[in-house]
Amino acid sequence: MTSDQPATALPAGYRFRQLTSADRHALLDLDTWAFPDPHSVDEFDALALPLTWERAVGVEADGVAGPSGRGGLAAVRASYPFAEFPVPGATLPTAGLTWVGVHPQHRRRGLLTAMIGQHLERCRERGEALSALFAAETAIYGRFGYGKAADDLRLTVPRGAALRDVPGADEHSVRIEHADRVRHGELVARLHRAPGLPTAPGGLNRPGWATRESDALWDSYWSDPKTFRTGGRESLRVVVVERDGEPRGYATFRRTLDWQVTGPRGTVHTGDVVALDAAAARALWGVLLDLDLMATTEPFLLATDDPVTSLLVDPRAAAPRVADNVWVRVVDVPAALAGRRYQAEVDVVLGVADARLPDNAGSWRLRAAAFGEASCERTDAAPDLELDVRELGAAYLGGTSLAALAGAGLVTERTPGALARASAAFGWPVAPACGWVF
């Protein structure tokens, strides 16, 4: 792409193609080129796909043969519709960029660059102020203005690890069952969407954080195909904790069993761990950390401040590791900045650079009351802080502080004191993290 070409320009010989369900096989074929997998395209073809087809776009190329008489694909990208993506104290329409792949033969020719250009254009047309994603490789998306906005915690917790007591935890009854949409679908959907600390304005965006918002995503979640049971994992199981007959939390999990000379050394792999309060969290973790024949429990994608980190008497024994979780691209600066809440009063002018979306570039005055309404307007005033839109995305969910970014030279303070005040305001009482990969 040269500077006088539109951001959506594909190299010569390539064309965008709006995908439909008729492209299913071609899409899966391309996907298994991008993401090598032992299963065949035919095996994947039998599965429920989580895609919303209107949001799936392919790139076809001269001379690329495809199945079913249609042209094959050189690249693909899609997005999930999140009408209510959780941001601090609120929700915003967000496009979850996903299924990004380029055939190895066509890589490094600018196909991803053009696909992202088109994706961002579509986001603006649809009024989506944000785009979010999970990155296959962390070096890919920063150049497109995505910032690492959340981390998650990986643990290896020894079986029987001691937990601190929480009053009321032992008043829960426990159900351990095969995960079943008919039996558990309603309670899983309801608890996953429940706001945390509803007494805070807008809630605090827990327990389940970003939730599945399309039928296709739920169909895929509940279909539990053998294809995805890697490493000897069993079918999906669920533990539900109830108090006074009401579900107060649930966790999905799968066990693997490993017989050693010294005895069984199985692993519990958790999926969602969703609790409405501390007692329910303590009850759930008590079950997950004490299943017979297991040696360890390995939670996946926990928020860095998940209750278990404070409940474990010996957190160091759980070998905590941190990995990048959601990346955020601010697509519409004023809508995004006015659309979240702030944990301290703030009045700051941000000078934003955005090489790909010029409407975002310039000075923006952000004003907000602590946990109250916010406004954001373009201004001619000189900026108090300067930053690239990538850093704005990194700080947006409150998971990365502006001061930390300034410490790396990525935010520049022009008005003394502005950095500390803005950092305090952009933070949030609970850490963001999505418990499932989209």
Ligand SMILES: CC(=O)SCCNC(=O)CCNC(=O)[C@H](O)C(C)(C)COP(=O)(O)OP(=O)(O)OC[C@H]1O[C@@H](n2cnc3c(N)ncnc32)[C@H](O)[C@@H]1OP(=O)(O)O
């Ligand atoms: C949200 C998701 O779905 S994440 C899944 C992403 N998909 C994958 O990782 C599957 C395997 N990889 C691929 O399919 C491809 O290599 C992609 C999609 C990562 C990149 O597609 P390409 O068409 O090769 O990218 P494109 O040619 O537009 O490159 C744009 C720039 O990104 C850089 N880049 C591309 N991929 C990578 C990478 N994996 N690591 C580091 N830099 C990269 C290129 O070098 C180029 O840099 P430049 O602008 O300085 O020249």
